[in-house]
Amino acid sequence: MSYCLATYRCFGEQTDFHKKAQGIAVGLTVGSWTDLPEAKKANMQKHLGQVVSVEIQEASASSPRYADIQIAYPDVNFSLDIPALLVTVFGKLSMDGQIKLIDLHFSERFLSAFSGPKYGIAGIRSQLGVHDRPLLMSIFKSVIGHDMQELASQFKQQALGGVDLIKDDEILFENPLTPIEKRVAACMQAAAEAEAETGQKLLYAVNLTGPTFQLKEQAKKAIDHGANALLFNVLAYGFDTLQALASDPEITIPVAAHPAMAGAMYPSPNYGIGASVLLGKLMRLAGADLVLFPSPYGSVVMPKEENLAIQQVLLTEELAKHYGYQTPQLSANKLKRSLPVPSAGIHPGLTPLILRDFGQDVVVNAGGGIHGHPMGTAAGGRAFRQAIDAVQQGHGLKEYAAQHPELQAAIDAWGLREN
Amino acid sequence: MSYCLATYRCFGEQTDFHKKAQGIAVGLTVGSWTDLPEAKKANMQKHLGQVVSVEIQEASASSPRYADIQIAYPDVNFSLDIPALLVTVFGKLSMDGQIKLIDLHFSERFLSAFSGPKYGIAGIRSQLGVHDRPLLMSIFKSVIGHDMQELASQFKQQALGGVDLIKDDEILFENPLTPIEKRVAACMQAAAEAEAETGQKLLYAVNLTGPTFQLKEQAKKAIDHGANALLFNVLAYGFDTLQALASDPEITIPVAAHPAMAGAMYPSPNYGIGASVLLGKLMRLAGADLVLFPSPYGSVVMPKEENLAIQQVLLTEELAKHYGYQTPQLSANKLKRSLPVPSAGIHPGLTPLILRDFGQDVVVNAGGGIHGHPMGTAAGGRAFRQAIDAVQQGHGLKEYAAQHPELQAAIDAWGLREN
CATH class of the missing domain: 3.30.70.150 (RuBisCO large subunit, N-terminal domain)
Structure with a gap:
């Protein structure tokens, strides 16, 4: 038993x-x-x-x-x-x-039915060729009503700033202006152009949407057009659908799980499902390579202890637990680790806090904190990369900013919190 | 627009x-x-x-x-x-x-993409040949660990009591003892035997479970083996999956939506999604022919105003609403009505309240209130049918019970609430 x-x-x-x-x-x-x-x-x-x-x-x-x-x-x-x-x-x-x-x-027997993240942290780092620092993700700003040329141009400005990942807005669905196959083709072309300038690889998480029973075909269509990552609104479809996508051998790219609708379940102390279960264990079990959740720093806030509980179960925790009368016959299934992506309201001046709390295996994720940079979107990405470099090299952000105008401008615009 | x-x-x-x-x-x-x-x-x-x-x-x-x-x-x-x-x-x-x-x-345009319940109240009444009274549903008692013979025997006892519908327990999943195809075959055989005695038709809602992308095949397998209704844990899979099942032309039987997990979202006043949206409008939109939800009378309780709000949107409300600059070109899509099934803790002595609050288009649904009857399961069903007859004929339950020993025994066991 x-x-x-x-x-x-x-x-x-x-x-x-x-x-x-x-x-x-x-x-x-x-x-x-x-x-x-x-x-x-x-x-x-x-x-x-x-x-x-x-x-x-x-x-x-x-x-x-x-x-x-x-x-x-x-x-x-x-x-x-x-x-x-x-x-x-x-x-x-x-x-x-x-x-x-x-x-x-989960019991070992239950866990044995799950393959978990197909790539996990190591796989994503390997695809990006980045092993020694936190990753940086940028979110499209306005997307609805924009045509392909506008999105590609916005994409390229983000890519030129040195970000590692760019994700679609989760509310960008199939539409005549920017259908997934055209979006992928145009954005991957912009990524290649930026890479020629920066030398940096990039994953673009394109939003996988539409009827449940067409999602696999939709994902494969995106892959056929060059997609190298997917964004998925897991809770709108159910964890089992994520599992089906993540375990499909033909879906050969990582999946970033968006927490849309999670706030209907985790915030009440008296009802619902705890954040570390909803956005932690179940996301990893179902196969999310990256998991977004509200950070404790920004505009949409989750308490820090809940953030760290999510981090723990995504990164470190052995998900199986022995309980029973017999020694389980199965050895525990080791699921790959999922990258935590604390999100919302992030600007470069928060980077010291994010790295202090999450260490190196984290994605620093920003939208307005990149696009709203006084010197423009590309400078917004560079300001974040500078902030990450400063923290990793043990410099104070203020000191480092004196030699790095993009970081200085970001601090001037949004401030700085080092503890 | x-x-x-x-x-x-x-x-x-x-x-x-x-x-x-x-x-x-x-x-x-x-x-x-x-x-x-x-x-x-x-x-x-x-x-x-x-x-x-x-x-x-x-x-x-x-x-x-x-x-x-x-x-x-x-x-x-x-x-x-x-x-x-x-x-x-x-x-x-x-x-x-x-x-x-x-x-x-919903806008008329949005609503135009939905076919809603395939059968609805009229379709279910027509299948059962019952047009002039509330319906009666019975729930299996213990199911886990029971073999096919035990379930078939339990089914027949329920059927002999004159119930219109029998539903699986929502926690009965695919298992070696009672896989769906054998369960359907054995229970439909028991239904036929009972019908030979009672003359009454019966729908058996068999629990549709397993991986999302196998649900359609699973439903069709059940239909091939004689299933005439499905039970589905909608919120564990997402509304879109229900819609895909309900709109599949090869799934030719009604679907009863179980509210499992709904309590993670509707009860908090400060967070989540209201019950009339979660268990009302979205269930009807996605195509549930019957919708179960916690009654205001029994053991698992939802406030009566929320129950009545669910009833309203399942039965009467026009789900489309005009808002915009242009007169919509589409005429409103008239979705069929879904049968409300207020559930949990129901015994025959609550029938007057249920019929007062819900009228005739309701399913009176009981588990313990049928199986726990002092004279046995079949008597439990009969006690409910007697209670329904009494209310419909304008008799007080006490008075009617004097001539109907099953109803009398139920009132003696569980009491009576007429207002």
Whole structure:
């Protein structure tokens, strides 16, 4: 027997949390237990959920009474896919009062069904030929209503600034002005022109959109026209669709997961699914090579501890966990690591904080902080590269900016935070 | 030009809600406006979002300060699918502080891309030959770990009680004991046997599970083995997948939408997506013939006003709304109506409330309230049918129960609420 573990935070002033935990463990697995005949119990034992722990926090000035409850679900009860796991552990239960799914651990058997990111951090670094510094991503500014020439020109200005990745805006869908095959062709041409000047390789994450059952063909069409990365609004389609794309041997380019719609689920303390599960473990499990999420620094904010919890599960954590009566026969499946991309409201003056908190395996990602640079878009990219160089070389940004006008202009425009 | 409308509830003690509304209308469409050259503005006008209304509620004893903001999004900005609409109106914005998407209205053009429920209420009534009363659905009790013979026997007991529909448990996935093709064959055989005794037709909603890109084949396999309805965990897969199933001409049976995972999104007042959008409009738009949701009466509770808002959009509301400069060329697409199925904790003594609140176009749905009947499962179904008959004939349940022992036993076991 092996188990996937779900941890919930449940709120209730009077709730008997031990009883609630037993109710979950039985109700979401075998349905009933105490009234089963003894002979039947022997057969059903392997399907019965187990209460792993119940940790009660009494009410305090800052929080109402709650309990963190961990339940072990036999993985023999569900098929080895994310919809089945989520419907089991947080299907009906999500509607049962104030309860939030705050963690998941997968059994080795469950994990064995997943191939995870196809490229991961090492693969992306290898494609870019960049191994010794944080990466820099730029986001298109205005895109809707712009024609191909305008997008290609905007692309080239971004590329000339020395960025490693450029991503589509997540709200750019199939449209007559800039359909995916033309967009890819024109932008990759602009990338080649910029590379001739800068010597720098670049990944362009083109937005994969449209009907679910046409996504694979759409991705392959993009690849046929030269695409070297995809952007995907995972939560609008479901994790299983990401998994299908990421594990398709014909989809031979990395996938960047956009967090669109995630705010419908992670921010409430009392309901939903925790950010490190939603934008962390499940994204890596489903195969995102890069994962965007709101940074703790900028305009759309997520608390820093949640950011670091996402980072941990994308980068370092062993996603499998032993729980059960038998030693698992399978050795743990080692999923590749996904690159964290803390996003929104980032400008060069925040680079010291990002690198302090995330280290080198991070993508510094900016839109307005590049396009809004007083000296123009290309200078915006260069200001970020200068900021990254300064931090990596141990210089203060102010000092370094004295010799680097793009960085100086960025600091003058947006300020500087070094701690 | 035509527009889809999104209504948000935004919270903030000091927020300038008019400014926030403008920021949404511009930021989620053309990106920037005031700094565009005048010549460019003429081209971009058709892509620019519009603030329709901003209604501010100052703080009161029962609620913090908030505003309901309605924004019109030009439907030319996105492709005519649910992921594109949701990513546009609540992608990035979902992560922008305390904000909840509380309503959506579709343009005629957007709606024209959707066929909605394939059967709807009239189609389901016609399949069952029941036109003059609320329908009755029964849910399997324990299913995990049970073999085919046990499920078939449980099915027949339910069918003998005179229920119109039987649904799988949503946590029953593909498994070696009861794979979908065997389950369908055995349960439809049990349905035929019961029909020979009762003369009553029955729909069995078998749970459609597994990898997204195999769902169509899985559904067709079920149909080949005699399935006459499907249960589907829509939110684990995304609305677009439901739409693909419901609009597939080879999937010739109705689909019942299960609300599993919906509680991760609708219950918080400050975040997420309102129940009437999530379990109402989007389910109908995507093509659910029946929609399950937590009732206001039972064990897993949703407030009654939210239940009635779901009912309204499933049954009566015209989903298209005019907003724009031109009279739309398209006549509004009339989607079929979806059957509301308020669920969880229902026993026969609640029937008067359900019928008072929902009228005749409702499915009375019970699990424990049928299987737990003191005289057995078949008697449990009969007790519900008696309760429905009593209400329809204008009898009080107590009075009617005096001549109907199954109903009497149910009232003795679970009580009675007539208002």
